[in-house]
Each structure stands twice: as C-alpha cells, then as structure tokens.
Amino acid sequence: MADSAAEARIDQILVARALLGDDRRAFEQLVRRNQGMVRAQLRRLLQGDEAAADDLAQETFLLAWRKLGQFRSEARFSTWLHRIAYGCFLQACRTKSWAARHAQDDEMEHLPTPVQAMDLRLDLARAMRHLSTAEQTVLLHCAQLGLSHEEAAYVLAMPLGTVKTHATRGKAKLKTWLAAWHAAGEERIP
Incomplete structure (x- = not known):
C-alpha cells in the first residue's frame, strides 16, 4: 500500500510539473509510467485486439494531455486515465466499422474447439460472455x-452500490458456471 501511495504522489508531482510549466517531459513520464496499465485495460475490453488497443491508448493519452487541467486529484491519476480510456472504448464501440469488425470476431469465438474444452482460461472467457455487459465491465x-x-465506480461513472452489486452477482454466476465445468472435468477423468 505504501508503494501505491508513493506512486500516486509521484504522479501528482508530474501532473503539477506538466501543468505549471507546460512541461511535456513530465507528461511523457506520466505516459511511460501508465501506458502498460492503459493498454492492458483496453486489450481486455477489446478482447485481445492489440492494434485497436494501441490506437485507443494513443487517443487516451492525447485526450489526457488536452484535459490535464481538469484533473482534480479526486482520484489517483491512473484511475483518471482508466476513466478516459473507458470513455474512448465506449466511443469506439459507437462507430459502425469497429463494431462490425468485432461482431464477426465474436461469431468465430463461439465455435468450440478441443483446446477450449481443455483450457479453463478459455472457459472463463466464455463464461464471462454470459454475464451482463455491466457485470463483465x-x-x-x-x-x-x-x-x-470505489475506483471502478469512478472510472465507470456508476454509483458505488451498483458496482458492488454487479461484482457480487458476476462472481456468483462465474462460480456456478465454473463449478459445473470442474464437475464435468472430474467425470472425464478415469
């Protein structure tokens, strides 16, 4: 936890330097410190589409630079970036070309293969698709x-109680689904 607090303080100092002196190098450091986290979030939201995640990460940081003066330290800088990245993702979902391209990918993902039956990780991904969009998010x-x-509520612009409800319901559904997967796996073992 101390490391997290120290990391947050470093980000605050860099934000202040970027704002007070229009210090682009300070902002470059913020980008370097947070780009992996932003890309990971976007890759997961985009179901592994690295090219689209990189495009949206770039858009996220451009938007963050333009809106840096609006950062009020109500949340950690990384949480604020998560929120911007999620907004960029939602905007991308509204474009027809992106949605059409991923609709075809989703159809392909529903075809079961022997590898999917053997790999819990893929089954978890499949189970996640059965959750509501809010629970998945x-x-x-x-x-x-x-x-x-609290941070997820800020990023997703949802009430805290709603986030807790979606988390609890989503986990319960996954637990039930994966218990059935585990039971089916035990039946196959001689």
Whole structure:
C-alpha cells in the first residue's frame, strides 16, 4: 500500500510539473509510467485486439494531455486515465466499422474447439460472455485490473452500490458456471 501511495504522489508531482510549466517531459513520464496499465485495460475490453488497443491508448493519452487541467486529484491519476480510456472504448464501440469488425470476431469465438474444452482460461472467457455487459465491465476493472470498488465506480461513472452489486452477482454466476465445468472435468477423468 505504501508503494501505491508513493506512486500516486509521484504522479501528482508530474501532473503539477506538466501543468505549471507546460512541461511535456513530465507528461511523457506520466505516459511511460501508465501506458502498460492503459493498454492492458483496453486489450481486455477489446478482447485481445492489440492494434485497436494501441490506437485507443494513443487517443487516451492525447485526450489526457488536452484535459490535464481538469484533473482534480479526486482520484489517483491512473484511475483518471482508466476513466478516459473507458470513455474512448465506449466511443469506439459507437462507430459502425469497429463494431462490425468485432461482431464477426465474436461469431468465430463461439465455435468450440478441443483446446477450449481443455483450457479453463478459455472457459472463463466464455463464461464471462454470459454475464451482463455491466457485470463483465465491473469484473474487468475490479478483478482483472485490480481497481477497488470505489475506483471502478469512478472510472465507470456508476454509483458505488451498483458496482458492488454487479461484482457480487458476476462472481456468483462465474462460480456456478465454473463449478459445473470442474464437475464435468472430474467425470472425464478415469
């Protein structure tokens, strides 16, 4: 936790330097410190599409530079970036070309293969698709990206209680689905 607090202080100092002196090098350091986290979030939201994730990460940081003066330190800088990245993702989802391209990919993902039957990780991904969009999004941010419920509420612009409800319901559904997967696996073992 101390490391997290120290990291947040470093980000605040860099933000102040970028704002007070129009210091682009300070902002470049912020980008370097946070780009992996932003790309990871976007890759997960985009189901592994690295090219699209990189494009949206670049858009996220351009938008962050333009809006840096609006950062009020109400949340950690990284949480603020998560929010911007999620907004860029939602905007991309609204464009027809992006949605059409990924609709074809989703159809291909529903074809089961022997590897999918053997790999829990793929089964988890398949199970996630059975959750509501809100449950998927909350679990992505809380379980996979490690945000607290409060941070996820900020990023997703949802009430805290709603985030907690989606997290609880999503986890319960996954637990039930994966228990059935585990039971089926035990039946196959001689």
